[in-house]
Amino acid sequence: MLEQVDPAFRADVVNGLSEPIPSIPARWLYDRRGSELFDDITRLPSYYPTRTETALLKAKMGEIAALACNGCAIVEFGSGSSTKTPLLLQAMKPAAYVPIDISGDYLRESAGRVDRRFPDIAVHPVEADFTKPVDLPKEIDGLPRLGFFPGSTIGNFVPRSATDLLRHFRDILGTGAKLLIGMDRVKPVERLIAAYDDPEGVTAKFNLNLLRRINRELEADIPVEDFAHEARWNDMLGRVEMHLVARSNVEFMIDRKRFAFAAGETIHTENSHKYGPRGARLLLLAGGWTPLAEWTDDHQDFALILAEAQRNRFAP
Known part of the structure; x- marks a missing residue:
């Protein structure tokens, strides 16, 4: 082995x-087993992030779609089982969907499910570590791009690394691209x-x-x-x-x-x-993204932020 x-x-x-x-x-x-177990975690009563973010996406999807995407390619970083993705695809009807994940078998299975459910949307799975250089499929050249980074995965990175990762996303997606990102809030x-x-x-x-x-x-x-x-x-x-x-x-x-x-x-x-509202916005700005809109649930447990990529000359 x-x-x-x-x-x-x-x-x-x-x-x-x-x-x-x-x-x-x-x-x-x-790995495959870890991805399966994480999916199980997201369905537990005590694990509020997935449940709260999904409800927020459902409640605000009309507003998000109007601001985020028109005939674009949606690029999801760390797509996993793509459980939240259908909400975006249904509302935005993008030209293409590009899920990126490190777990190849799991990626191909989830991409296949999306492809069968949305036959009019071109699905281009990319097996890769999204923290490293990633070549996006040539099929989406010329399309506006929306990055999707849900689940508060940005919280897995220390602030310095999170800033570098956001700059990396900006470089992958390009100037003028948008990013829809989930961030968990501080709570008891x-x-x-x-x-x-x-x-x-x-x-x-x-x-x-x-x-x-x-x-x-x-x-x-x-x-x-x-x-x-x-x-x-x-x-x-x-x-x-x-x-x-x-x-x-x-x-x-x-x-x-x-x-x-x-x-x-x-x-x-x-x-x-976990980030408060100001901390979340500052992190995005430091990473080369200008916040455009923000949505949160009634209890202020979780936030979705839409941001736009700055030009590279604005970032150190």
Whole structure:
């Protein structure tokens, strides 16, 4: 299996676990099984973001469509199962839909479902890591573009990386393109922790699946049962953190390198930053996007923001 593994996965795992504060980038949580488990998470009663964002899209889609897209290509970054996408496609009737996702099999299955449901819309799936350079299909050359980045995925990135990612999106989509992005708002800690450490244990399975993936793809021998999922609120940094905590002293090998964790030490696997209204707009501006409109639910739990790409000369 080693010769078939993504070299970036191997490098991120080995280098990340060698750091003084061990961590692995959150994108590697989403292999096929991880993507399936995340879909399960989005349907849990305690996980409000997907439910709230979907309701917001349904309620405001007329306004969003009028401002966002006319005969354009919708480019979705990290499309996953594309569960929210039909709301946009139904309302906007774009010329093309380009889902981008790192999980190839999952991408092709979800793109196939969209293609069957919307036969008049050209679907061009792109298997890629959207944080890296991405070549969009030539079939959409000349079309206006709307980027779609739902689910508050931007919150997985620390602010500096989030700014870089937004600039990257601007470069991919081009000047004059628009971006519809979801951002989760700050709220009581109890609700936040419940969303990322559900009583059903699905998020724990999702987090621990990363260790199983490492064992399978890198031929490692991590004792998965000796780690536990934990969600923490970091008030200073305004984010929920996911960790894998060693239950006892453990040692394991990955790619012929030995790692040791004392009981209580953790592997940091994901962040979910929460933004207030001003912070969200400042982040977009720093990333090369000018906010045009914003929609939120009655409880101010979640926001959808439509922004327009600035010219490169306006950004550092």
